[in-house]
Amino acid sequence: MNYLSTRGHPDRKRFCEILLEGLAPDGGLYLPEHYPQVDTATLAKWRELPYAELAFEILSLYIDDIPPADLKAICAKTYTAEVFGSDEIVPLRELEDGVYLEALSNGPTLAFKDMAMQLLGNLFEYELARRGAELNILGATSGDTGSAAEYAMRGKKGVRVFMTSPDGRMSPFQQAQMFSLQDQNIHNIAISGVFDDCQDIVKAVSNDLGFKRKYRIGTVNSINWARLLAQVVYYFAGYFQATASNDKPVSFTVPSGNFGNVCAGHVARMMGLPIQTLVVATNENDVLDEFFRTGIYRVRAAADTHETSSPSMDISKASNFERFVFDLVGRDAGKLRSLFVDDLGRQGRFDLSADPAFRQAAERFGFKSSRSTHADRLATIRDTDKRFATLVDPHTADGLKAAREHLAPGVPMVVLETALPIKFAATLVEALGHEPARPARFEGIEALPKRVVKLPADAEAVKAYIAQNCD
Numbered sequence: 156m157n158y159l160s161t162r163g164h165p166d167r168k169r170f171c172e173i174l175l176e177g178l179a180p181d182g183g184l185y186l187p188e189h190y191p192q193v194d195t196a197t198l199a200k201w202r203e204l205p206y207a208e209l210a211f212e213i214l215s216l217y218i219d220d221i222p223p224a225d226l227k228a229i230c231a232k233t234y235t236a237e238v239f240g241s242d243e244i245v246p247l248r249e250l251e252d253g254v255y256l257e258a259l260s261n262g263p264t265l266a267f268k269d270m271a272m273q274l275l276g277n278l279f280e281y282e283l284a285r286r287g288a289e290l291n292i293l294g295a296t297s298g299d300t301g302s303a304a305e306y307a308m309r310g311k312k313g314v315r316v317f318m319t320s321p322d323g324r325m326s327p328f329q330q331a332q333m334f335s336l337q338d339q340n341i342h343n344i345a346i347s348g349v350f351d352d353c354q355d356i357v358k359a360v361s362n363d364l365g366f367k368r369k370y371r372i373g374t375v376n377s378i379n380w381a382r383l384l385a386q387v388v389y390y391f392a393g394y395f396q397a398t399a400s401n402d403k404p405v406s407f408t409v410p411s412g413n414f415g416n417v418c419a420g421h422v423a424r425m426m427g428l429p430i431q432t433l434v435v436a437t438n439e440n441d442v443l444d445e446f447f448r449t450g451i452y453r454v455r456a457a458a459d460t461h462e463t464s465s466p467s468m469d470i471s472k473a474s475n476f477e478r479f480v481f482d483l484v485g486r487d488a489g490k491l492r493s494l495f496v497d498d499l500g501r502q503g504r505f506d507l508s509a510d511p512a513f514r515q516a517a518e519r520f521g522f523k524s525s526r527s528t529h530a531d532r533l534a535t536i537r538d539t540d541k542r543f544a545t546l547v548d549p550h551t552a553d554g555l556k557a558a559r560e561h562l563a564p565g566v567p568m569v570v571l572e573t574a575l576p577i578k579f580a581a582t583l584v585e586a587l588g589h590e591p592a593r594p595a596r597f598e599g600i601e602a603l604p605k606r607v608v609k610l611p612a613d614a615e616a617v618k619a620y621i622a623q624n625c626d
């Protein structure tokens with residue numbers, strides 16, 4: 156399988172070449188040259204497989220530069236009941252007639268990002284050992300991504316993590332999750348500033364090409380193709396659990412921010428998994444809902460990006476969206492460039508409302524969308540507790556609300572549970588008046604010793620810290 160850039164760069168790459176890279180050299184995102192097709196006979200075979208073996212089968216269609224036995228071992232080591240809490244890995248439960256919750260949040264950091272990041276950690280360690288190379292991952296986080304990356308990379312040979320976060324702005328639980336890690340290869344850097352300052356620092360360091368090369372700086376952000384690919388697997392696993400045979404359609408609702416999770420659903424659908432509808436659920440930061448309603452994609456300025464109670468969906472633009480638009484415009488890289496480089500670059504928006512391609516977003520690709528507010532979130536959390544004795548986190552609540560707006564008779568609707576409520580305890584307390592239960596392994600983590608340095612919002616200070624802590 157070869158990979159191309161959405162912006163038309165002539166080079167073609169193999170999986171392990173793009174594994175350690177971010178954007179393509181022309182600023183585009185990597186996608187496979189085609190989506191492998193899965194027929195009903197294959198689906199029938201896969202239906203019986205344990206999760207790790209299903210992951211191996213799907214990954215094998217996209218990865219041909221790792222020997223199969225090695226890839227199989229990597230999948231087996233990643234998706235275990237010890238790490239993800241159950242043999243099903245992503246157990247499905249019916250909440251009410253036709254509405255299901257797929258649990259993706261029982262990994263080490265209690266958010267769905269573990270599903271991909273745990274695999275990425277093992278793939279990185281494997282590939283770096285094979286090359287005899289090292290990698291220093293530099294990231295910025297406001298919560299879920301940073302902890303998922305650190306728990307995936309802790310103790311891994313050849314990898315160090317330098318994770319910046321805005322000092323004092325994460326929830327106490329999220330801070331404790333990250334700062335309590337004592338592994339020598341994990342470095343927490345609390346920046347005096349806000350999340351945007353952290354992101355600016357990461358950009359500034361990455362733009363210093365000399366420094367980047369000398370210190371082998373890499374990233375693990377959501378545009379990484381391997382992360383997206385890992386997420387394709389749980390759409391299949393969810394489908395098999397929601398149906399008894401492979402001729403039945405299923406719909407999914409996905410709490411969305413950077414469009415990584417739901418883009419994996421798009422890939423699964425393109426492979427032939429019988430998905431009827433993909434519902435994109437957004438919060439007040441409704442860039443994506445606006446597009447699917449109107450055909451206009453308008454990125455927001457920092458000042459127009461709201462701080463909400465589903466913070467992992469607080470985005471100003473959706474970094475994976477370009478992948479879907481590439482398919483939407485018939486994989487025409489020239490057209491893609493005119494939208495993302497010319498229109499978006501100059502005016503901060505593009506408009507497909509009059510383009511026949513836009514109608515296909517729903518008709519051909521199955522996309523629909525909804526938007527939620529803080530009040531919706533609280534109401535859904537209360538209602539789900541009262542009627543089903545089930546606690547959901549604010550992001551999953553956004554999903555549930557959206558799902559109910561797009562139900563179709565006879566078609567199971569699977570809502571992806573993207574985090575456990577304990578991660579966002581303050582909102583749960585606001586809705587219910589009490590804290591959600593905490594998994595035993597997280598009892599008392601706020602009191603553990605913290606490993607973190609504080610630095611000013613200054614890229615030079617971060618560079619100096621990285622230089623001191625390499626070797």
Ligand SMILES: *Cc1c(COP(=O)(O)O)cnc(C)c1O
Nearest residue numbers: 299412413414415416467573574
């Ligand atoms: C990251 C995250 C999301 C958004 O996922 P995308 O892939 O960026 O769309 C939603 N919910 C939670 C809890 C998250 O951590």
